[in-house]
Amino acid sequence: MTSALLYAFAGVALCGIGLFGFLRLQHLLRKLMAFNLIGSGVFLIMVGLAQRNGQPDPVPQALVLTGIVVAIAATALAVVLIRRYYHLSGQTTLAEPARENARPKARAVNREGAPE
Amino acid sequence: MRRFFGVTVLAAVCLAFAGALMITVWHISGTQAPVDLPGLLAENLEASGVEHPITAVLLNFRSYDTLLEIGVLVIAGIAGISMAKTTSLEDPLLRTSDSLLYALQRWFVPLMLVLAGYLLWAGSDRPGGAFQAGAVLAASGVMMRLGGIPMEFLRPGVLLRLGLALGFSVFLLVAVASAMAGDAFLAYPEAFNKPLILVIETVLTFSIAMVLLALFVSAPVNGAEEPEEGERG
Amino acid sequence: MTLWLMAGLLFTPLAWAVLTLLLDFSKGRVVTWLGILVQVLVSLGLWAAVASDGGFLYLLGGWQAPLGIELRVDGLAVTFVLLTALVAAACGWHASIYLDPGKPWHRYFWPLFWFLWAGLNAVWLGGDLFNLYVGLELISLAAVGLVALGGQADALRAAIRYLMAALLGSLAYLLGVALIYGQFGTLSLAGVTELMNSGDVQSGLTFPLILMLLGLALKTALFPMHGWLPPAHGIAKSPVSALLSALVVKASFYIAARLWLDLGGDLGGYALAQLIGVLGSLAVIWGSWLAFRQAKLKQVVAYSSVAQIGYLFLLFPLTWGVTDAISQQAQQGITLQVVSHALAKAAMFLAAGNLIMSVGSNRVDALAGVSRFLPFSLFSFGLAGVSLMGLPPTGGFAAKWLLLQASLASGQWWWLGVLLAGGLLSAAYVFRVYRASFIEATDTDQFYHPSRSLEVIPMILALMSLGLGLVAEPVLSVMSLPFEGGSR
Numbered sequence: 001m002t003s004a005l006l007y008a009f010a011g012v013a014l015c016g017i018g019l020f021g022f023l024r025l026q027h028l029l030r031k032l033m034a035f036n037l038i039g040s041g042v043f044l045i046m047v048g049l050a051q052r053n054g055q056p057d058p059v060p061q062a063l064v065l066t067g068i069v070v071a072i073a074a075t076a077l078a079v080v081l082i083r084r085y086y087h088l089s090g091q092t093t094l095a096e097p098a099r100e101n102a103r104p105k106a107r108a109v110n111r112e113g114a115p116e
Numbered sequence: 117m118r119r120f121f122g123v124t125v126l127a128a129v130c131l132a133f134a135g136a137l138m139i140t141v142w143h144i145s146g147t148q149a150p151v152d153l154p155g156l157l158a159e160n161l162e163a164s165g166v167e168h169p170i171t172a173v174l175l176n177f178r179s180y181d182t183l184l185e186i187g188v189l190v191i192a193g194i195a196g197i198s199m200a201k202t203t204s205l206e207d208p209l210l211r212t213s214d215s216l217l218y219a220l221q222r223w224f225v226p227l228m229l230v231l232a233g234y235l236l237w238a239g240s241d242r243p244g245g246a247f248q249a250g251a252v253l254a255a256s257g258v259m260m261r262l263g264g265i266p267m268e269f270l271r272p273g274v275l276l277r278l279g280l281a282l283g284f285s286v287f288l289l290v291a292v293a294s295a296m297a298g299d300a301f302l303a304y305p306e307a308f309n310k311p312l313i314l315v316i317e318t319v320l321t322f323s324i325a326m327v328l329l330a331l332f333v334s335a336p337v338n339g340a341e342e343p344e345e346g347e348r349g
Numbered sequence: 350m351t352l353w354l355m356a357g358l359l360f361t362p363l364a365w366a367v368l369t370l371l372l373d374f375s376k377g378r379v380v381t382w383l384g385i386l387v388q389v390l391v392s393l394g395l396w397a398a399v400a401s402d403g404g405f406l407y408l409l410g411g412w413q414a415p416l417g418i419e420l421r422v423d424g425l426a427v428t429f430v431l432l433t434a435l436v437a438a439a440c441g442w443h444a445s446i447y448l449d450p451g452k453p454w455h456r457y458f459w460p461l462f463w464f465l466w467a468g469l470n471a472v473w474l475g476g477d478l479f480n481l482y483v484g485l486e487l488i489s490l491a492a493v494g495l496v497a498l499g500g501q502a503d504a505l506r507a508a509i510r511y512l513m514a515a516l517l518g519s520l521a522y523l524l525g526v527a528l529i530y531g532q533f534g535t536l537s538l539a540g541v542t543e544l545m546n547s548g549d550v551q552s553g554l555t556f557p558l559i560l561m562l563l564g565l566a567l568k569t570a571l572f573p574m575h576g577w578l579p580p581a582h583g584i585a586k587s588p589v590s591a592l593l594s595a596l597v598v599k600a601s602f603y604i605a606a607r608l609w610l611d612l613g614g615d616l617g618g619y620a621l622a623q624l625i626g627v628l629g630s631l632a633v634i635w636g637s638w639l640a641f642r643q644a645k646l647k648q649v650v651a652y653s654s655v656a657q658i659g660y661l662f663l664l665f666p667l668t669w670g671v672t673d674a675i676s677q678q679a680q681q682g683i684t685l686q687v688v689s690h691a692l693a694k695a696a697m698f699l700a701a702g703n704l705i706m707s708v709g710s711n712r713v714d715a716l717a718g719v720s721r722f723l724p725f726s727l728f729s730f731g732l733a734g735v736s737l738m739g740l741p742p743t744g745g746f747a748a749k750w751l752l753l754q755a756s757l758a759s760g761q762w763w764w765l766g767v768l769l770a771g772g773l774l775s776a777a778y779v780f781r782v783y784r785a786s787f788i789e790a791t792d793t794d795q796f797y798h799p800s801r802s803l804e805v806i807p808m809i810l811a812l813m814s815l816g817l818g819l820v821a822e823p824v825l826s827v828m829s830l831p832f833e834g835g836s837r
Contacts, residue, residue: 008141015524016134022517024126028509035516042524045141049531052145057154058169060530063479065174066185067523069247069324070486073192074516076331077490080196081497081509088502094510140528140556149534150544156416180409180418184471184483187363188490191464194370195494198457274371281367288363295356304410 011044228256250324283323362467369459392434414537421476424830444588521564568601572632587702629662637774682751689744692814732811734779744817
């Protein structure tokens, strides 16, 4: 049991907590943070597990850097989408607004963006 | 009651997942990886043109990953600015007037710019590199933005798009040029390894900062323009 | 020659993404046409090269795996590259006429379109587990951006839901990759397979494989994780829906299939294979039933995708623990199903877009009377439907015939019921659309007539899907070319 392995196990815990949060929470920003928690857990496992013998392994470190950039891109995009969604609908969750089901006809027209 | 039941089941599922993961990690940690990738990397580090192994992996051995990764960042930037409906960057709503912020800004912005430059330079032989430098640069941009400095280039216009695309296009051009020269896609010519990697790192830093900043700027929506729903054009 | 083809294949979509980012919609359209031409020619050239000389490994940056990233250019990969070129070309052409150049945000359609294409090519050719992850993310983010384009509240809700599902799926996959790297010390799929077969490593663990398959199944919208697909595919603009249904969901399936075929034999098990098969069958039945019940035309087509994706997962039980001949047959059946569904579903979504454009509403019952005004698009819709039902001589029929033979030969007769029921149910939802459009009692005779080219494109795709059954032999012979593994 090396210290690197300790990181891997911390990563396992983060993954578990993050998954619970991701599935349980309804608020989109919290969901997004839970996603980032799982992401950090995965990165910890990736680096920790590969360096279990105490020798540094630059490959997973580089992979994690790439992974972080991808996660940042996804998170930033999600924040922009959530922010705009909140602005338009006033909602912070994905629940369908009730009015949609009540009068589907009026809203359904021209969703496709017919030739204007 | 039902709600409680749901949470319990979910918690049980997550615990089972964490448990299985734990056992797997434990099991793997008892084995020895059959491929010695770090060793292989150390042998070939000389040929890569940079002294730092992580930078070598990112920009030489696995440069295709990095190229696509910057692509992902540019996509996020594009999708972000396609949402941007800010009327004016000088909108008073977006300006924070805080004397502490101003004071901080005066000290921190120049410092952060220097730090970004250092991180970029350090990337070749110790921890640092394009992404770290880009993130610091973007953070200083965010601070300037909060302080109300307009930064015209962040309007969704041609300058912004040029900035988004710059790092990616330079990287791509190097890749194509190397393919034209007869080597494989992304194989840098041996003699130019170091300068090429440095050039790529510099433009990447700039573009990464631009993307992150553009996403920050396009996030606030201040009722500038209603969507086209219901509008028949 | 192949080096030029490879450079062209990898470089064109990325370069065109940058070019079109700098241009507005109308100029981007012209540039895109040129790019589509280049891309189709390059894909055809590569396909022909592999068909005549066999597959090869392409070393990126000149570094061999495990240090570098290798692309595996084999018969199956070039078949999908060519399929992508055809379908994306059709969708791009359709979009260039269909989308309104007046909307400022449509200029961002082209760069996202090209990035999506680049990601797809990266996934078809990828031989490196982590590189496949980056490719998947490239595809997901570009697809989400395309769904959200325009930014209405409903589109955003669908896009966010799609993004959340895609991100969770990618992370599960990445976690699997992390564990595999920890165990084997390499990221090359071929390398891991070789280590496993050589017996140097004590048998690997199943958990990483399950994680990766679970994540990829979520991204492929396998029942019961399909909830995100219909809103996203239903609300996007029709050319986008066509791209998403025809190609994007196939990318994650393709990775899952390659993992299963390479590692599943050792790491998988009978129960796992059967479970995935059962979920696929449920998707076929449940997806078709929901497609039949939908009020909106594009939701019908989107749920039909859920059903058709279900068939793909029959690959898992039909290739586990069977002889090589049966496994080969099942793989060919699934490949044909992927190709024919991609062509048919793209045709269907594009035709549905034309119909919706014509009647100005996206509801099935609004189609009344459209048969007289837009018979051509309706006919394309029907032809594509015939392929989905699996009637001869379509590609869908050839695919289901192969799957049927594989099921019988492996003694897994229970999949027959799924194949038959799925065909009947898809007939039901296609005829429902037809019935609605042939109703004459309507007071509307104001129909907008879309341009001729918009109508021609789905027709070409539908005819290709129809003709696939007739040319299945040459397509399959390239797909199953033996792979020698020489590098170029």
